[in-house]
Amino acid sequence: MNELHKKAAILKKTALTLPMQSEAEKNDALLKIARSLRDNQATILQENQKDMIAGKKAGLSPALLDRLLLTEERIEQIVEGVQQLVTLKDPIGEVIETWKRPNGLSIQTVRVPLGVVGMVYEARPNVTVDAACICLKAGNAVFLRGSASALHSNIALVQVMQEALAHSSIPKDAIQLLEDTSRETANEMFQLHEYLDVLIPRGGAGLIQAVLKHATIPVIETGVGNCHLFIDASAQKEMAIDIALNAKTQRPSVCNAIETVIIHEDWPHTDALLAVMRQNDIELRIDERFKIGSDYQKATEKDWRTEYLDTCLAMKQAKSVQEAIEHINEYGTKHSEAIISEDDNNVKLFFQAVDAAVLYHNASTRFTDGEQFGYGAEIGISTQKLHARGPMGLRALTAVKTIVEGQGQIRK
Structure with missing residues (x-):
């Protein structure tokens, strides 16, 4: 079993346990991640510099290099975004609607996690933390696939987050990074419908179109911004x-x-x-x-x-x-x-x-930003019309479940 399938299978299994985690347990895990990011800042910046040096040699544009760059200030902003998530209400279990039928059945819809979220993105290592933490708060496992240009940064960030989760009640396996950044493996990931519940691409038009073209998994299309x-x-x-x-x-x-x-x-x-x-x-x-x-x-x-x-x-x-x-x-x-x-x-x-x-x-x-709208760290800005639109906060990473309570009713 290759890296892709091995990690996807782990995530699918882990995702089944996450809806049982309480808000307090999730918040404790997020605070541990925030603390660990701050404590390991030097290592993260060192790994980011490897990506910056490689990016300059590869001729990345100033705009892409700016997206790739991490600084002490930007890491602090990432930490503050994680801490802000802790202050936000957990959407899981929220009762959206309740009604009663003439036959006595009581029906309600409640928020539940999406399951396993596949996050595909370019350059920006801050997305690694934003996506992972917002997924965890909403009860989801997350499969991260960043670009080769940010690989050293992403590996460091995921290791720091996993080590923090190891000291919490949230399984550290709830966050996985696909280190194989080849196009062939990416296309294979886009079709892992037996493991992944949704794909969220975040990057340029080329990336988003590639995901839409090859995916057999539902896709939430995000933000090319003309x-x-x-x-x-x-x-x-x-x-x-x-x-x-x-x-x-x-x-x-x-x-x-x-x-x-x-x-x-x-x-x-x-x-x-x-x-x-x-x-x-x-x-x-x-x-x-x-x-x-x-x-x-x-x-x-x-x-x-x-x-x-x-x-x-x-x-x-x-x-x-x-x-x-x-x-x-x-x-x-x-x-x-x-x-x-x-x-x-x-x-x-x-x-x-x-x-x-x-x-x-x-x-x-x-x-147009999740933090500016009061959502906390966002996972992306949806430009489509189904399920979610605009900055995607916690509620955008949930689905619904219908609960029906009866007293022995049968359909005639």
Whole structure:
């Protein structure tokens, strides 16, 4: 039996025991993980440096290297995310609905774990901890498959978490890492329907499409983020500029950063926005409809479809909110979209007509995040419509079970 099947079988067996774990037992395990991550910070950073050196030699882009990098500050943020999970209510066993039938049967639906979650992701080692811990809190076992670029970091993080679980009531086998990062083994993992209950891919468009193409297991599709900001004619100058700058530059390499700004042709402050973006070293791709100098690079069809994850920004002009909506629905990835406007009718139309998981009025798209929404560490941002949509917190990692209580009823 190879590594894939051996670890999957262990997870399937372990998952059967997790619904019996109490909230206190799960919280104790999470606190031990948090403490262990902090205590083993030096080892984790040392292993991460191996990945960083290899990544630079392999020519990874600055955006990917930023996602790969761990620092003392980022490890502390990971630890704080785990600690925040402890403060959140355990969803398992929550009674969602109760009703009684005329024949006397009492029926209720309750939350239960999904079972074994397969997590497939790229570069970001923080996802290793976020995914494992949120799965444990929701009573799930988790099979982690990161990318080769983060292998040293992921091995170190999983070993630290497993060692912490060994001193808790949660079996350490509830977290497994697939160390074989070959494409062939990944494709085989996507079809382990006898062991895995759901797959969650988190990464670029190529990864997500590969999972969707090969999987025979249910998939929760997450977040390619070609996000847009529409600045309406009535938008306040300083607010629009501040939000656009934050949504692009606060962390360009993440999926909730904007990639296109759409500006109403009657908004009078376009030049000021362009100047601010240039002052912040943003490479602009400009719609030819803008009446500006020739020293800007013109946007192409490819730019409207690109998730840059970098300091590039496409800029589009629109004559109406309707034109902006049509552009977003054509090129967006159903992730996060924003409107800056003082026109209530235009905001209402934008919210009704734009097809995306999260919509914003007068706020940055950078808030599309499980922690920012109060969910604790998230496992991803779902851009589909079945089961879960938007930042996926604890409840998104549960299913339901129906409990029927009777007094001897039989069906006639």
